[in-house]
Amino acid sequence: MTDTKPLRADAARNRARILDVADAVFAERGTSASTEEIAKAAGVGIGTVFRHFPTKEALLEAVFTAHLRRLAEQAEALSEAKDPGEAFFGFFALIVEQSGAKRAFANALTDAGVDVGRAHAExxxxxxxALALLLRRAQEAGAVRDDIGLPELMAVLIGASLGAEQAGADPLVRARALGVVMDGLRPRR
Structure with a gap:
């Protein structure tokens, strides 16, 4: 019985390592990167990858949900920041910057027949x-206009994310477009 505890800890470490590496590999090479590439980069055998994630789609889904959980944890941590406005706008920019990768994962999952809505909800x-708390704190600090609620914020966030994708790879265009959106969130003076 005690022999299995180290194996379980090992398995947990392997799983976490595979997820971290898969996230990085998919971010760098796209969702078409192979599980063999991920196994090699993680320093494990392909059998270890498939033991934890029986299909590439299962691995993509796990990376997708882990990424969303990390975003929630980041937002929660930022809700305690000394400068609520800076925390809010920094997190907003982070989500917009990462939206392309998130969309690629969602598209790959949809193509594989995975219920993206369920994976997203999970x-x-x-x-x-956490986002609502960031918004409320930024509004209380006077950094964000007070006539915006979470539904409006989500619509603006989705629009800004799509806008960033349309701006393409030019970082100056992306930054200016994001600046325009963020200016619209600031209180009118």
């Missing part, structure tokens, strides 16, 4: 609440 549990 991974994003708590993200809406």
């Amino acid at each position: 991974g994003a549990a708590g993200l809406g609440e």
